[in-house]
Amino acid sequence: MENKLIVSSSPHLKSDESIRSIMTDVLVALFPAALAAIIFFGFRALITIVLCMLSAMITEAVILRKKDIFGDGSAAVTGLLLAMTLPPAPPWWLCIIGGVVAIGIGKQVFGGLGNNIFNPALVARAVLMISWTGHMTNWLSPIDLVSSATPLASAGTPDFLKLFVGNVAGSLGETSAFALLLGAAWLFYKGHINWRIPTGYLAVVFVMGILLGSQGVSLSAGLFHVLAGGVILGAFFMATDMVTSPVTPKGQLIFGLGCGLMTMLVRLYGSYPEGVTFAILLMNAVTPLIDNLTLPRKYGEVAK
Amino acid sequence: MKTFKGGVHPGDRKSATEKKPVVPAKPPAVAIIPLSQHIGAPCEPLVAVGDEVKMGQKIGDSKGFVSAPVHSSVSGKVIKIGTCKSAPGGTVDAIFIENDFQDTWHEDVKPNPNWEKLSADELKKIVREAGIVGMGGATFPTHVKLSPPPENKIDYVLVNGAECEPYLTSDHRAMLERPDDLIVGLQLIMKMVGAEKGCIGIEDNKPDAVEAVTKAAAKDPRIEVRALPTKYPQGAEKQLIKVFTGREVPSGGLPAHVGCIVQNVGTCIAITDAVCKGLPLIERIVTITGSGINEPKNMLVRIGTPLEDVIEQCGGFKPNLKKLILGGPMMGFAQPGPENLPVTKGTSGILCLTDEEVTIEEIGPCIKCAKCVEVCPVSIMPLFIGSSVEQGLYDRAEKYDAMDCIECGCCSYICPAKRPLTQWIRMAKSEIAAKRRAAAK
Numbered sequence: 001m002e003n004k005l006i007v008s009s010s011p012h013l014k015s016d017e018s019i020r021s022i023m024t025d026v027l028v029a030l031f032p033a034a035l036a037a038i039i040f041f042g043f044r045a046l047i048t049i050v051l052c053m054l055s056a057m058i059t060e061a062v063i064l065r066k067k068d069i070f071g072d073g074s075a076a077v078t079g080l081l082l083a084m085t086l087p088p089a090p091p092w093w094l095c096i097i098g099g100v101v102a103i104g105i106g107k108q109v110f111g112g113l114g115n116n117i118f119n120p121a122l123v124a125r126a127v128l129m130i131s132w133t134g135h136m137t138n139w140l141s142p143i144d145l146v147s148s149a150t151p152l153a154s155a156g157t158p159d160f161l162k163l164f165v166g167n168v169a170g171s172l173g174e175t176s177a178f179a180l181l182l183g184a185a186w187l188f189y190k191g192h193i194n195w196r197i198p199t200g201y202l203a204v205v206f207v208m209g210i211l212l213g214s215q216g217v218s219l220s221a222g223l224f225h226v227l228a229g230g231v232i233l234g235a236f237f238m239a240t241d242m243v244t245s246p247v248t249p250k251g252q253l254i255f256g257l258g259c260g261l262m263t264m265l266v267r268l269y270g271s272y273p274e275g276v277t278f279a280i281l282l283m284n285a286v287t288p289l290i291d292n293l294t295l296p297r298k299y300g301e302v303a304k
Numbered sequence: 305m306k307t308f309k310g311g312v313h314p315g316d317r318k319s320a321t322e323k324k325p326v327v328p329a330k331p332p333a334v335a336i337i338p339l340s341q342h343i344g345a346p347c348e349p350l351v352a353v354g355d356e357v358k359m360g361q362k363i364g365d366s367k368g369f370v371s372a373p374v375h376s377s378v379s380g381k382v383i384k385i386g387t388c389k390s391a392p393g394g395t396v397d398a399i400f401i402e403n404d405f406q407d408t409w410h411e412d413v414k415p416n417p418n419w420e421k422l423s424a425d426e427l428k429k430i431v432r433e434a435g436i437v438g439m440g441g442a443t444f445p446t447h448v449k450l451s452p453p454p455e456n457k458i459d460y461v462l463v464n465g466a467e468c469e470p471y472l473t474s475d476h477r478a479m480l481e482r483p484d485d486l487i488v489g490l491q492l493i494m495k496m497v498g499a500e501k502g503c504i505g506i507e508d509n510k511p512d513a514v515e516a517v518t519k520a521a522a523k524d525p526r527i528e529v530r531a532l533p534t535k536y537p538q539g540a541e542k543q544l545i546k547v548f549t550g551r552e553v554p555s556g557g558l559p560a561h562v563g564c565i566v567q568n569v570g571t572c573i574a575i576t577d578a579v580c581k582g583l584p585l586i587e588r589i590v591t592i593t594g595s596g597i598n599e600p601k602n603m604l605v606r607i608g609t610p611l612e613d614v615i616e617q618c619g620g621f622k623p624n625l626k627k628l629i630l631g632g633p634m635m636g637f638a639q640p641g642p643e644n645l646p647v648t649k650g651t652s653g654i655l656c657l658t659d660e661e662v663t664i665e666e667i668g669p670c671i672k673c674a675k676c677v678e679v680c681p682v683s684i685m686p687l688f689i690g691s692s693v694e695q696g697l698y699d700r701a702e703k704y705d706a707m708d709c710i711e712c713g714c715c716s717y718i719c720p721a722k723r724p725l726t727q728w729i730r731m732a733k734s735e736i737a738a739k740r741r742a743a744a745k
Binding site for chain 2: 005006007008009010011012013014015017018019021022072074112113114115191192242243244245246247248249252295296297298299300301302
């Protein structure tokens with residue numbers, strides 16, 4: 001026989017899915033929210049997104065010494081996620097530093113994709129938030145783009161329809177709950193996220209919002225805490241980051257509940273108006289522990 | 305429909321052969337009968353070079369309990385006792401018989417008109433003497449399975465008609481063409497182990513087989529035929545038991561420990577042939593398929609027929625053949641080539657894949673997507689076992705329950721980073737087993 005046959009261990013079939021296809025699906029899922037951000041905040045939002053993505057992708061390509069800057073797509077996802085956590089019009093250098101920090105410090109120092117402990121985009125956001133607090137909280141109201149407070153820091157009755165559609169001040173990805181949910185639905189459909197982390201997260205935020213929100217026991221305070229700020233983005237896109245969240249079913253639920261709890265503790269009792277970033281980073285740190293404490297019951301397990 | 309936890313949907317890919325009736329393959333000019341076609345002790349040859357042998361004559365046997373004799377599938381002359389390749393790799397001793405094309409039956413092969421009156425022990429002896437082994441591919445000697453420890457009362461006999469491996473259709477055709485013999489085989493097994501209930505599970509992508517077998521089973525109220533969802537590995541022993549009885553085989557235990565025995569469709573029919581017609585296991589149905597073969601077929605092939613002969617009768621390989629697999633694509637064994645390799649009792653399929661279906665992919669980093677955890681039918685942690693093996697940490701692999709793996713291949717199939725998880729778990733299993741053996745000494 002002239003052509004050599006391949007001899008390898010079974011199984012001989014593999015699914016079509018690859019890391020690259022999953023990352024592409026995440027980019028597709030973030031597209032509606034990115035589009036909403038560009039519609040509400042205009043050209044400056046587009047510049048922010050492009051700068052963050054390019055910075056992250058180039059940093060990864062340089063560190064890995066690869067010419068293909070898209071690669072497995074994970075750096076593009078990190079860059080886009082980072083952009084979604086930034087205010088609409090940060091200085092150009094802030095975006096670039098963010099991308100470099102996310103990939104360089106958030107991911108590659110740990111050994112690259114799959115080995116990082118913390119969500120790289122949130123590591124970058126935390127660094128930027130602490131280093132350039134002024135730039136990072138320069139919120140603009142949509143359309144007219146004048147300075148405005150994020151709903152989390154302002155008093156008064158919230159407008160739920162506005163919060164849901166996204167016509168409010170905030171980070172690029174914090175604005176439109178609707179666009180984010182549309183993207184999340186795509187990730188559910190493709191099987192890349194499941195209900196456990198988002199449900200746990202949102203349930204705790206909702207319940208704690210009702211019981212401990214500013215107006216005493218109030219349903220609308222619960223709804224407000226779910227829709228305002230970065231909870232939707234965090235619950236569906238950040239906390240569900242595969243690398244940094246638990247792999248066991250029970251662990252995923254615990255992780256989501258923990259994220260919700262930490263978010264609300266920061267929001268209600270901390271000195272920052274928003275707690276999503278720190279909540280998820282904290283829970284990232286305990287992910288290996290959660291996994292090992294929640295190993296599923298195997299088939300035929302004999303009681304010890 | 306009730307099903308098991310986990311599993312994957314690779315697409316059944318059976319359309320090339322599922323409608324094709326089984327056709328007999330030409331008997332080989334030289335039959336190569338391996339002395340080990342089963343799990344357990346290999347046989348010793350009972351014939352010498354130059355001996356005349358008849359069809360159905362026992363030519364190899366062993367004193368070991370976990371073993372099964374082998375028989376000549378042709379009549380003719382022993383020309384060599386040498387070696388041939390075996391499916392999992394390596395070589396085994398084999399008897400080479402030149403066919404005289406007379407098909408003269410051995411005098412021991414004769415129908416038994418009084419088979420219905422035989423006792424359980426007599427039946428078990430016939431099964432052993434006929435050399436019957438698990439024909440789904442595992443090739444565990446059937447008479448051993450039918451002799452569970454006396455403290456384990458067997459109440460269920462389960463028949464695997466799921467044929468959940470993609471591409472394969474040999475069990476499907478057997479159920480369509482010989483449903484009555486299947487039921488007789490099941491009744492005989494129930495008699496041998498004293499079970500009250502017989503269950504046949506068939507994946508719902510074979511509605512014609514479900515219908516045929518249901519009709520054949522209608523006379524016996526003890527037998528239940530159930531359509532199961534098409535999901536791999538639906539036919540796995542532990543998963544079938546869970547679906548039909550709700551019981552779980554304890555970790556490290558046997559189906560008999562929960563009162564169950566699982567047999568494959570082909571095995572049941574082989575038992576019927578042995579008991580009623582006195583036929584030893586000298587032929588089996590083989591699905592020859594895949595995009596790398598010119599004429600996909602289901603064939604009734606004599607054990608010992610060289611693969612090259614079978615391939616030739618199916619129009620030969622396509623020029624872009626890239627992988628030759630004995631068995632199905634999920635658990636079968638890839639071969640370096642068809643030379644000096646015979647069809648054996650465990651050859652359920654000969655799968656020929658081309659360079660369009662076979663790719664060599666770079667192994668990526670684990671991104672902890674947890675898809676392997678989700679699909680694992682025994683709920684172990686393939687990703688952690690894999691990373692442990694990568695680092696040589698076999699103790700850690702053991703902690704993550706490597707020994708409970710059923711090697712179905714779902715984790716490797718689903719892994720987006722193309723990590724060979726099943727292969728790594730197999731490595732862990734053999735290392736852990738070696739360590740345990742050393743500790744037991």
